[in-house]
Amino acid sequence: MPRYDLLIRHATIYDGTGSPARKGDVGVAGERIVAIGDLSAATADREVDAGGRALAPGFIDAHTHDDQSVLCGADCMLPKLSQGVTTVVIGNCGLSLSPATMRKRPPAPLDLIGGADAWQFDSFSAYADTLRRAPPATNVYALIGHMVLRCEAMDFDLDRPATDKEAERMRRRLAEALMQGASGFSTGLWYPPSRHAPTDEVIAVAEALRNHGGLYVTHMRDEGDGVLDSIEETLKIGRDTGSAVVISHHKCMLPQNFGRSTETLARIDRAAKTQKVDFDVYPYPAGSTALMPDRVSADLPIQISSSEPHPEMAGRMLNDIAAEWGIDAVGAAKRLLPAAAIYFFMHEDDVRRILRHPRSMIGSDGIPSNDMPHPRLWGTFPRVLGHYARELGLISLEQAVHKMTGLTAGVFGMTDRGVLREGAYADLVLFDPDTVVDTASYTAPKTPARGIEEVWVNGVSSYVGGKGVTGECAGRLVTRNAQ
Template structure:
């Protein structure tokens, strides 16, 4: 009997996510799985797409997001991702997660990146996981538990100090429970005020909860500037002491005086990775974005305001222009804007390219979906890697680009049966035009949809087609090392 599929993509160029050379084949999908790859001339399907001249890849996995709330908000929040070919997002990064915590008042920055009032209602991770299952999402969600979130709860908001033994034990229990309920790891944001007072010993004590499950430790390191090498060594020390895999978030060399130091950091990371599991993600832009922090502003770095509660009309404006208009300096202007967000041009393009090209790198957007005027990485990261850096600059092959956004991420995070095109794998797929795929979002117009992404499937269901979200919500909670 001839093979019967729900969907067959015929005569497509296959980038299978492993980094291997592309090949021409047919790809068959039945239900939520890939059921055939090869010559399917004798097979039939309910729907067939002739993909001559176009490419299919595993759905892109965004290795670093702040989509904790966005995955529960529908197409209004997630079109920015599915329009890029993203089918899975990693949430809970930088020590910031929407659970497990129930706050009556707004917690301190940067927790406000993901949760407005009314959103801090998931007292346990199981409640967050149940909301995902009940409401559905356009993408799969892989969740980390944030140190900052647990710290604010355990220390009753008094976080500008080291935690006491009882508070550390409270966080340890919370993390252990969340891991049992389907979370996959633990993240810190040691750069930020609610976490920067945490000692290395505190982090290690909380992270001990990861050992029984083999969970992942991910970190926005204590410093990405002058003390970057010391911060890498601290990260490695935590992972080695706890006995778990470590992941450096959005690796960069920040501030002009540190430009070029990727020639030091990458060999250091490589040397550490030779003796313990270590990896890192990065985004393909020379500017970052986070909450506005007046005390860390500098005159030699451009800042764009992304949102402001007291002055929403200033979103998208240059901070220096705002300061001039108010007849004050940038730090005073920033204080008047708080709470607020910022884009900071703090990196060098050569470092960005060197870090991106390194074999240990993978791609994460670090986009902040609730900003009024977001960083363009929210809408453009993955097509930018494919179109600008791979096809345009030839920084690496398109096969390597796809691998950094699919198979490598799935392997690093322990996402079973995802990230590659193979029989038996989940049907997370993106159909795109390799000759035209490119980002269109810029720092001036950051919410423009990319070009060249034609159709996207998550678990076999179409989430994006003909330039728009379909409304389907087939996404699932993905748990480390479990299908």
């Protein structure tokens, strides 16, 4: 009679491939799934009766800024575990905690991760060693950020293109990090620290990807009026370096660009016939990042999510603060710095069109350090399951799970993750498909979702609905295409 460490009975299995759900049992031994089917004759050290509820692979957050959070224990990963997330992709938008130290406060948006003391890893191997010594509560897949490489190579003189010598130093640092277990290279060309980097500089640095099979992941130079030009630049970088491309949090921002996702998605589809290109999306019509006065206008609704000199303003609208202070919005933004904000600059129709596209993965893009964060930090994955799949019928539940699991694992090259099959890692989430939904809002953003029953990371129970994290830290560093 078979005996397992964990046996989940009477589940409705969503296997992460997009195939129709099916009834069955799942047996786990150690960190792996070892049996799926009718396991009524088996026993286990622990048995869970799913009662027909949904069992899926643990969700993979395709876009996070959890670089610091994964180092801080299980409680810091509650926003993700409570959504069913078992793996996070860090180092996005050109921001990563390695491979450089900082002698002074980094420029925005790097300071959203932490002050100078947060950058204590002078190599990716030092960061990876920390994860090995003190395992994280979720699995971690790491990218190396262009901004960090620029700060180090250019000694913070960032308002210009890099010299050939500086670009070569960045390329070498990226190559070292890839050999030490990083899985790709990210840029944030929309932000001031990288805005002056021409395409040729990015290509010169990204050449390190050619011999390591790493991904090129980008917050593009322009997601507004120049969004198509930015897609062309992204595709060129991928072609010229032989790299697969991921466009981060794809969107069309500002009113004059509402509806242009029909154009952008068509261009991506054409490109996908000749090169590997994918994208992630978060299920909200507002974004969040550092507060930048040069991106402020009176007709753009902006909510403050944190401010160092004025923490009492977190959660308030910038225009209201400006009126109270008797100054314009730009002046108020300058007074609030350093700060972060939520920008309401997208249209729901574009969000739905991008979310529905078969190439889109789900990423939260949450900022853990904010006092009043965007609700996506706590609500992204249950919102897709509950609001967009169940309530609106925009996609099926099988498609929603696939976008959070198997699709993402395939794009990022995560071996044996993102699927429920024998031999795969036992990253699992048990949820109620009839009740699962986000509860986080713009006014109360730090509230856990409903309907997430239990979450296992590498076979270890890590979150229980109604109780919280278990305190177990069973995650590890996941590397691209590693067997």
